[in-house]
Amino acid sequence: MRCLLLLTLLLLPSCAAPAADLVVRNVAVIDVSSGTVVEGQTVVVDGGQIVEVGTQNEFNGRGITEIDGSGKFVMPGLIDAHVHVDHRDELNIYPAFGVTSIFVLRGLPQHLLWKSEIGAGTRFGPRLFTTGDYMDGYPPYMQPLMSFDDVESARQSVREQEAAGYDFVKIFTRLSSEQHAAIVDETHLGGRCVVGHANPNVTLPELVMNGQDNIAHGQDLIRWYFESADDPDGIERVVGALAGSNTTVTANLSWTAGLLAQGTNLDALLARPVARALHPAILQPFRRDNNRFVGDAEEWVPEVQARFEIEKALTKELRDAGVILLAGTDASTSGVFPGDAIHIELEQLVAAGLTPAQALAAATTNAADFLSRCVDPELKLGRVAVDHRADLVLLSANPLDDIGNTRQISGVVLDGQWFPSDMLQSTLDALDRDYVGLREQVIELERALFSGRTKEARRIFDEARAERPGEILFSQYTPFFVGFGFLYEQNGFNTDPERLKAALDLYRMYVETYPQFHSAHYQLALAQQANGMIDEARASLEQALEIHPWYPDARRRLAEMEN
Numbered sequence: 001m002r003c004l005l006l007l008t009l010l011l012l013p014s015c016a017a018p019a020a021d022l023v024v025r026n027v028a029v030i031d032v033s034s035g036t037v038v039e040g041q042t043v044v045v046d047g048g049q050i051v052e053v054g055t056q057n058e059f060n061g062r063g064i065t066e067i068d069g070s071g072k073f074v075m076p077g078l079i080d081a082h083v084h085v086d087h088r089d090e091l092n093i094y095p096a097f098g099v100t101s102i103f104v105l106r107g108l109p110q111h112l113l114w115k116s117e118i119g120a121g122t123r124f125g126p127r128l129f130t131t132g133d134y135m136d137g138y139p140p141y142m143q144p145l146m147s148f149d150d151v152e153s154a155r156q157s158v159r160e161q162e163a164a165g166y167d168f169v170k171i172f173t174r175l176s177s178e179q180h181a182a183i184v185d186e187t188h189l190g191g192r193c194v195v196g197h198a199n200p201n202v203t204l205p206e207l208v209m210n211g212q213d214n215i216a217h218g219q220d221l222i223r224w225y226f227e228s229a230d231d232p233d234g235i236e237r238v239v240g241a242l243a244g245s246n247t248t249v250t251a252n253l254s255w256t257a258g259l260l261a262q263g264t265n266l267d268a269l270l271a272r273p274v275a276r277a278l279h280p281a282i283l284q285p286f287r288r289d290n291n292r293f294v295g296d297a298e299e300w301v302p303e304v305q306a307r308f309e310i311e312k313a314l315t316k317e318l319r320d321a322g323v324i325l326l327a328g329t330d331a332s333t334s335g336v337f338p339g340d341a342i343h344i345e346l347e348q349l350v351a352a353g354l355t356p357a358q359a360l361a362a363a364t365t366n367a368a369d370f371l372s373r374c375v376d377p378e379l380k381l382g383r384v385a386v387d388h389r390a391d392l393v394l395l396s397a398n399p400l401d402d403i404g405n406t407r408q409i410s411g412v413v414l415d416g417q418w419f420p421s422d423m424l425q426s427t428l429d430a431l432d433r434d435y436v437g438l439r440e441q442v443i444e445l446e447r448a449l450f451s452g453r454t455k456e457a458r459r460i461f462d463e464a465r466a467e468r469p470g471e472i473l474f475s476q477y478t479p480f481f482v483g484f485g486f487l488y489e490q491n492g493f494n495t496d497p498e499r500l501k502a503a504l505d506l507y508r509m510y511v512e513t514y515p516q517f518h519s520a521h522y523q524l525a526l527a528q529q530a531n532g533m534i535d536e537a538r539a540s541l542e543q544a545l546e547i548h549p550w551y552p553d554a555r556r557r558l559a560e561m562e563n
Contacts, residue, residue: 019061019062019063019064020044020045020046020051020061020062020063020064021045021046021047021048021063021064021065021416021417022044022045022046022063022064022065022066022067022390022413022416022417022418023042023043023044023045023059023061023062023063023065023066023067024042024043024045024067024069024074024392024394025042025056025066025067025068025069025070026040026041026042026056026068026069026070027041027042027043027067027069027070027072027073027074027394028040028041028069028072028073028074028398029041029043029053029073029074029384030073030074030075030076030360030384030398030399030400031384032075032076032357032360032361032364032365032382032383033361033365033383034357035355035356035357035358035400036400037073037398037400040055040056041053041054041055041069041074042054042055042056042058042059043069043074043384043392044059044061044063045063045390045413045416046416047416048389048390048415048416048417049387049388049389049390049416050384050385050386050387050388050389050390051386051387052386053384053385053386065418067394067411067418069394071396072394072395072396072410073394073395073396073397073398073399074384074392074393074394074395075360075364075384075392075393075395075399075406076364076365076368076381076382076383076384076391076392076393077098077099077100077101077126077364077381077391077392077393077412077413077414078097078098078099078100078101078327078342078363078364078393078406079099079100079101079102079103079326079327079363079364079367079368079371079381079382080094080099080101080102080103080327080328080329080331080339080341080342080345080363081103081214081216081250081326081327081328081363081367081370082103082105082216082250082252082326082328082329082330083102083103083104083105083328083329083330083331083332083338084104084105084106084330084331084332084333085102085104085111085114085128085332085338086279086282086332086472086475086476087279087281087282087472088110088114088123089279089431090278090279090282090332090338091114091118091123091124091125091126091128092124092125092277092427092428092431093274093277093278093337093338093339093427093428093431094125094126094338094339095124095125095126095339095412095414095419095424095427096339096409096412096421096424096425096427096428097274097338097339097340097342097343097407097409098339098342098393098406098409098412099126099338099339099342100126100127100391100392100393100412100414100415101126101127101128101129101367101371101381101391102126102127102128102129103129103130103131103168103195103328103367104128104129104130104131105130105131105168105170105195105196105216106131106133106134106170107130107131107132107133107166107170108133108516108517109164109516110516111128111130112130112164112165112166114128115128115129115130121415124427126414127381127389127391127415129167129168129371129375130166130167130168131161131166131167131168131169131170131195131196132157132161132164132166132168132169132170133145133146133170133548134146134170134171134172134196135148135154135157135158135169135170135171135172135175135183135196136148136171136172136173136174136175137149137172137174137175137176137179137201138174138552139174140172140174141172141173141174142480143480143519143522143523143553144476144477144480144517144519145172145519146518146548146551147174147551147552147553148175148179148550148552149550149552150179151176151178151179151182153549153550154175154179154182154183154186154550155182155183155186156550157550158183158186158187158190159186159190162187162190162192166192167192167374167375168187168192168193168194168195168213168374168375169183169187169192169193169194169195169196170194170195170196170216171183171194171195171196171197171199171212172196172197172199173197173198173199173200173220174199174201175199175201175202176201177201177202177206180199180201180202180206180207180210180212181210184210184211184212185210185211188211192374192375193213193214193370193373193374194211194212194213194214195212195213195214195216196212196214196215196216197215197216197217197220198215198217198220198221198223198224198225199224200224203225204221204224204225204237204238204241204242205241207247208241208242208245208247211246211247212247213246213247213248213370213374214247214248214249214250214326214370215247215248215249215250216250216252216328217250217252217255217330218249218250218251218252218253218311218314218315219252219255219256219311221238221249221314222234222307222310222311222314225237225238225241226238229303229306229307229310230306230310234310234314235310235313235314235317236317238314238318239314239317239318239321239323242318242321242323243321243322243323244322245323247323248323248324248325248326248366248370249315249318249323249324249325249326250325250326250327250328251311251315251318251325251327251328251345251348251349251352251362252328252329252330252345253308253311253312253315253345253348253349253352254329254330254336254341254342254344254345254348255329255330255333255334255336256304256307256308256311257308257344257348258333258334258335258336258341258344259293259304259334259335260301260304260305260308261335262286262291262293262294262297262334262335263293263294263297263300263301263304264297264301266286266288266291266294266335267288269286269335270283270286270287270288272337272340273340273428274337274338274339274340274428275337276428276431276432276435277428277431277432278332278337278338279431279435279472280435280438280439280442280443281442281472281473281474281475282332282475284442284446284474284475284478285475285477285478286335287443289446289447290446290450311352312348312351312352312353313352315349315352315353315354316352316353316354319353319354319358324366324369324370325349325354325361325362325366326362326363326366326367326370327342327345327346327349327359327362327363327366327367328345329341329342329344329345342363343404343406343407345363346359346360346362346363346403346406347403347404349362349403350403356399356400356401356402356403357400359403360399360400360403360406364382364383365382365383366382367381367382368380368381368382368383369382389415389416390413390415390416391413391414391415392412392413393406393409393411393412393413394409394410394411394412394413395408395409395410396408396409396410409421409424411424412424437467438464438468438471441460441463441464441473442473442474444460445457445460445461445464445473445474446474446478448460449474449478449482449506450482452486452498452499452502454501454502454505454506455505457505457506457509458505458509460473461473461509465512472513472514473509473513474509474513476514476517479506479507479509479510479520479523480510480519480523482506483503483506483507483510483523483527486499486500486502486503486506487499487500487503487523487526487527487530493529493530494530500527500530500531501531503526503527503530503531504524504527504528504530504531504533506527507520507523507524507526507527508524510523510524511524511540516547517547518544518545518547518548518551518554519544521540521541521543521544521547522540522541522544522551522553522554524540525537525538525540525541525544525554525557528540529557529561534561537561538558538561541554541557541558541561542558545558
């Protein structure tokens with residue numbers, strides 16, 4: 001008998017069920033779809049997946065990590081369906097705000113790399129889905145956009161983006177009607193979706209008929225499809241065209257809120273805690289010295305405030321008509337900061353008349369269903385449910401009672417891994433500390449650039465990048481706009497050799513900072529041509545065409561040089 005008892009005791013550990021990776025006990029589970037809460041639940045996570053959701057009595061196992069969820073609420077991780085990531089450090093910010101997935105709506109090879117690294121677990125950040133580079137007609141809205149002057153080259157680009165591994169195709173505002181239809185058709189042939197702007201060249205019924213899958217700016221619906229900002233029939237006409245279609249709308253209310261914040265209280269905007277964690281070069285356009293919105297705010301703020309009310313009314317009517325809304329912010333643009341902005345978007349959706357559950361659906365279930373439809377039908381996100389990926393947010397208060405409670409984050413589960421709030425906060429603190437010296441260098445360099453002291457700017461640039469190889473010291477659009485004033489006068493290239501030399505200095509730094517931008521090489525070619533460096537200009541144009549083979553301006557300018 002003693003031998004049998006001993007044998008039984010020895011066998012017990014090997015017979016016991018293995019521990020799950022994570023167990024959250026006695027937590028209230030938020031069902032976004034029904035807008036209800038189920039209390040006293042245990043959520044079990046293993047292998048990055050939710051494997052059990054039920055009462056404590058239904059699960060007697062244990063977890064390697066155990067979380068007491070008493071008095072807390074668990075909801076799906078937030079999905080921001082419209083962001084821009086111009087520096088890898090921005091990826092560190094999103095999880096601290098409960099954002100576990102993002103749609104990058106201007107994608108470059110670096111984003112595919114970061115996506116791969118996040119998927120492999122070698123880089124911290126939210127689940128990343130990305131478009132390719134902007135696709136626009138000719139002439140483009142501005143030079144940095146990838147433009148096309150025919151239909152077949154646009155189709156070829158769509159196929160190239162699919163082969164490269166981009167998840168969506170992003171379109172801009174100057175495509176012809178024929179190009180728009182061809183891009184949507186070619187994208188759908190590859191089983192992917194088209195997201196981006198509405199377009200004045202494409203009527204809204206035509207956009208819907210072509211099958212554009214998402215309108216990434218609710219503002220575009222007023223801009224292009226209202227007869228005027230206060231068109232009395234505008235809302236009814238737009239809702240009528242979209243109702244019953246497969247075209248989703250990202251209201252993007254936080255973008256307008258961020259624009260208004262710059263015109264009404266810029267200092268408060270820049271004092272938001274998240275601003276200190278934003279890379280100094282990304283924050284650059286928003287600072288008072290550089291901000292292009294503060295000077296004439298008294299003129300435009302009342303107009304934008306009035307339009308904002310129409311945007312919110314349109315959003316509510318779209319939701320009531322059954323149009324699927326996604327929550328997206330356009331971070332980091334227009335005073336819209338990563339992570340923080342999704343909570344502003346949720347608050348504005350509720351201010352527009354949505355219930356907290358409906359607002360949460362835009363940032364969870366709706367976005368997850370869009371990903372399932374457009375990226376991978378087997379990808380299950382956006383719900384606290386068995387067989388779904390374990391991207392979760394643990395809150396200390398119920399967001400169905402007050403949408404502001406989405407900020408009351410106790411911790412985040414990202415692909416099955418638990419991150420308590422203090423650990424996430426320490427990530428932001430580390431970014432703040434790391435940027436102390438860089439902030440001063442960025443400000444010093446921009447002052448030198450804006451005043452035309454490019455030799456001094458070059459010195460600062462080289463010193464900073466010697467300390468931090470490959471670092472960016474200005475936002476991607478700064479050289480484009482600043483350099484224009486150096487390069488041109490009223491009747492063409494500037495005749496002042498000092499200003500032409502300044503343009504050359506600036507665009508060389510542009511190419512060194514953003515070598516992946518076709519527009520950087522093109523702008524450098526213009527500066528080289530203006531300075532009489534024809535062979536160098538040819539080489540820069542050829543580099544621009546290597547990145548964007550269908551670039552109309554580069555092709556034409558190179559042909560002119562050959563003749």
